[in-house]
Amino acid sequence: MELVEYPDREMLSLSLADRIASQLAQNLRSNDGASLCLPGGTTPIPVLETLSGTDLEWDRITVFLGDERWVDGEHPRSNSRLLRRHLLKDKAAAATYIDLYTRDAEPEEAESKLAEALTPLFPITVTMLGMGNDMHTASLFPDADQLAQAMAADAPLVMAIRADGAGEPRITLTRRALENSMNIHLLIMGRDKRETLERALKLDPSEAPIRAFLDNATVHWAE
Numbered sequence: 276m277e278l279v280e281y282p283d284r285e286m287l288s289l290s291l292a293d294r295i296a297s298q299l300a301q302n303l304r305s306n307d308g309a310s311l312c313l314p315g316g317t318t319p320i321p322v323l324e325t326l327s328g329t330d331l332e333w334d335r336i337t338v339f340l341g342d343e344r345w346v347d348g349e350h351p352r353s354n355s356r357l358l359r360r361h362l363l364k365d366k367a368a369a370a371t372y373i374d375l376y377t378r379d380a381e382p383e384e385a386e387s388k389l390a391e392a393l394t395p396l397f398p399i400t401v402t403m404l405g406m407g408n409d410m411h412t413a414s415l416f417p418d419a420d421q422l423a424q425a426m427a428a429d430a431p432l433v434m435a436i437r438a439d440g441a442g443e444p445r446i447t448l449t450r451r452a453l454e455n456s457m458n459i460h461l462l463i464m465g466r467d468k469r470e471t472l473e474r475a476l477k478l479d480p481s482e483a484p485i486r487a488f489l490d491n492a493t494v495h496w497a498e
């Protein structure tokens with residue numbers, strides 16, 4: 276695990292956006308397209324805003340979330356709504372976006388269609404992850420109903436999942452889908468999440484799902 280500490284949150288956001296852009300551009304020098312997997316939640320917003328104005332060949336980049344709350348795209352809790360408001364505008368509007376949510380369906384019904392759409396994009400070029408203070412990442416919650424299946428080596432790429440701490444039913448990329456990303460960045464801010472990270476390092480992924488990704492991740496942190 277590489278841990279990068281920044282003097283402030285603005286420096287973190289600018290530096291992480293720049294690193295992600297460089298990794299995408301590097302990939303595009305030798306591949307037809309690149310893929311970018313992003314977390315929901317609020318911490319990434321400044322990184323998304325910076326990326327949206329970054330000069331990249333966005334028309335060759337496919338963007339998708341690592342997880343989604345199973346709510347309509349205009350619902351305040353929608354991660355897709357977050358991406359549309361903070362990333363998929365300005366230069367990044369040219370990106371291809373794969374929405375994990377399907378209206379008038381259960382998340383279980385979307386699994387196979389999403390796996391089919393996402394498979395050509397693996398291994399993911401750049402994955403950014405967030406983390407909750409319960410040590411979940413994406414929607415891999417410690418108390419999730421199907422966590423063991425979602426963390427298994429033979430898991431499908433995408434799974435519906437439910438957890439008391441999750442709010443709505445979720446759809447999530449699984450450990451297998453995320454851990455093979457070419458570049459993994461974990462973005463955390465604040466003292467509480469830093470302490471949570473230190474705890475997670477000592478735990479098994481079954482208790483601390485984020486632990487499954489730390490060995491191959493660059494962790495970006497500011498107070």
Ligand SMILES: O=C(O)[C@H](O)[C@@H](O)[C@H](O)[C@H](O)COP(=O)(O)O
Nearest residue numbers: 314315316317318405406412413
């Ligand atoms: O749908 C979600 O909630 C996210 O994908 C989730 O995994 C998020 O990254 C963490 O909950 C951290 O969220 P914050 O950055 O808002 O603290």
